[in-house]
Amino acid sequence: MATWDELAEYVRAEYEVLSDKPGEIRLLYTFDEESDRTQVMIVAREELDRKYEWVQIATPLGLARNVDLYALLDAIGHTTVSGGAAIMGDHIVIRHSLPLENLDINEFTDPLTLIAGAADELESEFFGGDEY
Template sequence: MATWDELAEYIRAEYDVISDKPGELRLEYVFDEESDRTQVMIVVREELDRKYEWVQIATPLGLAKDCDLHRLLETIGQTTVSGGAAIMGEHIVIRHSLPLENLDINEFTDPLALIAGAADNLESEFFGGDNY
């Protein structure tokens, strides 16, 4: 995989895309067929220095105003292998960025799964449910 278009085509074929805009896909990540646990994942094309294509994977946890940010960041630091926390708008998100050039599909799918799982756990612990 080397371009946004190739990655977007793969995502459309493999996941339930709930929003498709130029440079941005939102998908519903399903953890397994037996459970009703899902996570909304946002996959966005980014451009670094006007020449390098990157992809950013992000997922919301909840509103920043409703969270003990210090405890959340401590927990993320102790439990999360892939991704980091940020505040985007009013929401706390877990996000991870990858260069598209020479991207192997597992370099996308593995972080996607790790971030979805971490977000699902953190959302439950810090916000009391599955709102995203």
């Protein structure tokens, strides 16, 4: 994969798309068919220096005002190998960015899976459930 359009086509074919607008796809990541565990994931096109295409994978955990940020960031620092935390709007998100040029599909799907799993666990631990 080398372009946003190719990645977007793959995402539309492989995942349940919740919304699709230029430069951003929201999908419902399902952990397995036997459970009802899901995570809303945002896949967005980013541009670096107006010439390099990147993809950002993000997922919300909960409202920033409802969490002990130090404890959450400490947990993320000890448990996640892919992604980092940020505040976007009112929400804490875990996100990870990748250059699209020469991107192999596993370089997208592996971080997507890791971030979804980490978010699911952190939501449960710090926000009391699965809201996203």
